[in-house]
Amino acid sequence: MNFKSDITIIGAGVVGLAIAAQLAHRGRTVYVLEKNERFGQETSSRHSGVIHSGIYYPAGSLKAKLCVEGNRLLYELCPKHGIGHKKLGKLIVAANDEETGQLQELKAKGQRNGAEGLRIISRSELKEMEPNVEGVAALLSPSTGIIDSHALMEHFVARAKDGGAEVAYNKEVVGIEKLGNGYKVTVDEGDTGKFSFETRILINCAGLYCDKIAELVGINIARAGYRLHYCKGEYFSVGGGKSKLVKRLIYPVPELKGTGLGVHVTLDLEGRMRLGPNTEYVDGIDYTVDSRHKQTFYNSAKKMLHFIEYEDLEPEMAGIRPKLQGPGEDVKDFVIRDESDKGLPGFINLIGIESPGLTSSPAIARYVADMVKATI
Numbered sequence: 001m002n003f004k005s006d007i008t009i010i011g012a013g014v015v016g017l018a019i020a021a022q023l024a025h026r027g028r029t030v031y032v033l034e035k036n037e038r039f040g041q042e043t044s045s046r047h048s049g050v051i052h053s054g055i056y057y058p059a060g061s062l063k064a065k066l067c068v069e070g071n072r073l074l075y076e077l078c079p080k081h082g083i084g085h086k087k088l089g090k091l092i093v094a095a096n097d098e099e100t101g102q103l104q105e106l107k108a109k110g111q112r113n114g115a116e117g118l119r120i121i122s123r124s125e126l127k128e129m130e131p132n133v134e135g136v137a138a139l140l141s142p143s144t145g146i147i148d149s150h151a152l153m154e155h156f157v158a159r160a161k162d163g164g165a166e167v168a169y170n171k172e173v174v175g176i177e178k179l180g181n182g183y184k185v186t187v188d189e190g191d192t193g194k195f196s197f198e199t200r201i202l203i204n205c206a207g208l209y210c211d212k213i214a215e216l217v218g219i220n221i222a223r224a225g226y227r228l229h230y231c232k233g234e235y236f237s238v239g240g241g242k243s244k245l246v247k248r249l250i251y252p253v254p255e256l257k258g259t260g261l262g263v264h265v266t267l268d269l270e271g272r273m274r275l276g277p278n279t280e281y282v283d284g285i286d287y288t289v290d291s292r293h294k295q296t297f298y299n300s301a302k303k304m305l306h307f308i309e310y311e312d313l314e315p316e317m318a319g320i321r322p323k324l325q326g327p328g329e330d331v332k333d334f335v336i337r338d339e340s341d342k343g344l345p346g347f348i349n350l351i352g353i354e355s356p357g358l359t360s361s362p363a364i365a366r367y368v369a370d371m372v373k374a375t376i
């Protein structure tokens with residue numbers, strides 16, 4: 001054991017990096033350990049890049065609270081630090097009268113959560129705003145936007161390093177042992193072998209592997225309800241010069257008890273259009289896009305966007321959601337907790353940080369910083 005750290009964060013995705021940036025300015029030693037060669041190689045670069053407004057999540061949930069706060073924080077942070085973003089706005093489009101009723105419920109839910117400026121618009125207003133989108137009414141969310149998540153992570157890395165934190169790559173955490181006042185962490189560096197060190201606080205931001213990290217410290221993840229279900233989301237790009245035909249993000253009304261928000265239209269900062277993500281529970285991590293799903297994507301999109309042709313779609317990429325919600329189960333909230341009541345004070349678990357994890361990242365960082373303040 002050759003050194004001691006005050007705070008160690010496992011995982012250099014957007015969440016671990018946001019936390020490092022938040023904690024590094026408090027005069028303590030902070031390490032981020034990442035198993036890959038660079039930051040943000042997993043879920044944090046395989047998503048829709050949307051700054052959500054907080055509509056869908058159950059009232060009082062961490063998802064609702066941290067999404068709404070994260071949305072506000074990102075719109076403060078991005079212009080100040082030159083992080084690419086656009087507040088495009090989003091429309092959830094009802095295809096029939098029954099779905100229009102659901103828009104009212106979504107609006108009420110979003111307003112309770114604190115999502116800003118939600119408004120139901122009529123068919124004629126929809127036609128004015130988006131002449132190429134079909135629907136009988138829509139819910140407008142003006143504070144939804146898109147962000148360059150790579151630039152956001154670069155910003156968090158720079159801020160963490162400025163504050164004295166170290167972000168170390170090719171360091172896979174393979175062992176954790178509880179000590180009297182902290183944790184012994186064993187790290188595999190590949191060719192150079194393994195080493196161990198002590199840390200007072202250990203923060204688990206390991207994304208798709210967070211349940212494995214919880215297991216390493218001795219938590220019974222089945223009993224704690226921490227076992228992850230992987231849920232893949234594929235995207236198809238839309239070519240054929242169709243990108244300019246919508247100006248906003250266009251979503252269908254989500255299925256009740258659904259696992260995702262429904263295949264929707266996103267735009268990136270260059271204005272490229274893509275469809276996705278679908279939802280498919282999978283056993284392992286495999287990012288290939290199944291081209292046989294093209295017909296289903298086409299059918300979903302065609303309902304709202306009559307201009308789309310089957311030939312416009314090309315498989316693009318996929319991400320995997322680290323879900324606590326198993327197939328057929330109710331929506332589950334983020335787990336963010338200090339595990340003192342499991343005899344593990346100073347071990348902070350972040351489990352099931354699926355969407356809106358990107359949006360929430362700066363708010364999650366503040367939330368975790370408050371927990372750390374209460375501990376040391």
Ligand SMILES: Cc1cc2nc3c(=O)[nH]c(=O)nc-3n(C[C@H](O)[C@H](O)[C@H](O)COP(=O)(O)OP(=O)(O)OC[C@H]3O[C@@H](n4cnc5c(N)ncnc54)[C@H](O)[C@@H]3O)c2cc1C
Pocket residue numbers: 010011012013014015016017033034035036039040041042043044045046047048049050051052171172173174205206207208209210213232233234277318319320321322353354355356357358359360
């Ligand atoms: C299809 C899809 C679409 C999404 N769309 C949006 C969206 O539009 N808006 C939004 O707000 N959110 C969205 N999300 C959610 C968002 O992408 C995630 O919540 C967020 O990226 C999670 O970040 P993270 O840092 O927790 O995890 P990750 O990015 O997965 O980072 C975890 C890191 O931990 C590292 N790690 C794991 N195990 C170890 C170990 N043993 N030792 C060292 N390092 C380890 C991994 O290598 C990885 O780099 C989407 C997610 C998906 C899958």
